[in-house]
Amino acid sequence: MAHIDPTRESFGIFKSLPRDQPIDMLNLIRLRDRADYPDGREVSGAEAYAEYGKRSGPVFQRVGGEIIWRGAPEAMLIGPPDGLWDIAFIARYPGAGAFLEMVTDPVYQTDAVPHRQAAVRDSRLIRHAVKKGGRQFG
Numbered sequence: 481m482a483h484i485d486p487t488r489e490s491f492g493i494f495k496s497l498p499r500d501q502p503i504d505m506l507n508l509i510r511l512r513d514r515a516d517y518p519d520g521r522e523v524s525g526a527e528a529y530a531e532y533g534k535r536s537g538p539v540f541q542r543v544g545g546e547i548i549w550r551g552a553p554e555a556m557l558i559g560p561p562d563g564l565w566d567i568a569f570i571a572r573y574p575g576a577g578a579f580l581e582m583v584t585d586p587v588y589q590t591d592a593v594p595h596r597q598a599a600v601r602d603s604r605l606i607r608h609a610v611k612k613g614g615r616q617f618g
Contacts, residue, residue: 482602494607499576501609504548508604509567515598528599529567536592539585543578545571572610 486494511525523531550569573579582588 484597484600484603486605494576495580497576497607499580501575503573503576503579504608504610505571505573505579506604506606506608507567507569507571508565508606509600510602511566511599512601515595517594517598525599525601526566528595532592532595532599535595536582536588539582539588539592540571543582543585544574545578545582548572576607 509529511529513525515521515523515525515528517523517528548570553565553568556564573582
């Protein structure tokens with residue numbers, strides 16, 4: 481089963497959590513080989529996702545978002561062998577309210593989201609409370 485957009489239930493859980501503290505959003509993206517645009521245009525999933533990034537970037541920056549980590553997945557050590565993601569990054573927001581402001585912004589909804597939906601074959605978006613790092617697990 482592909483996961484591209486949040487469900488009503490998962491979005492409700494997200495909104496019920498505190499909104500006034502920084503959050504990190506782990507993004508794992510698997511792209512389509514060919515984007516799935518309703519108008520049938522012929523571009524790759526990577527090209528469509530790049531267009532999503534270009535169009536969502538100004539809104540993301542306006543709400544105070546920043547990419548704090550980006551990686552290039554190379555090998556699956558634990559997990560299904562077909563579970564490698566094409567894109568992995570962590571976006572930090574000053575609070576959940578900033579994330580909600582971004583995803584409900586009319587420009588984001590109409591100019592950016594259709595490119596993400598066309599590009600993405602499967603994804604995970606996992607909210608994390610920000611915790612201090614250290615040299616120990618746990």
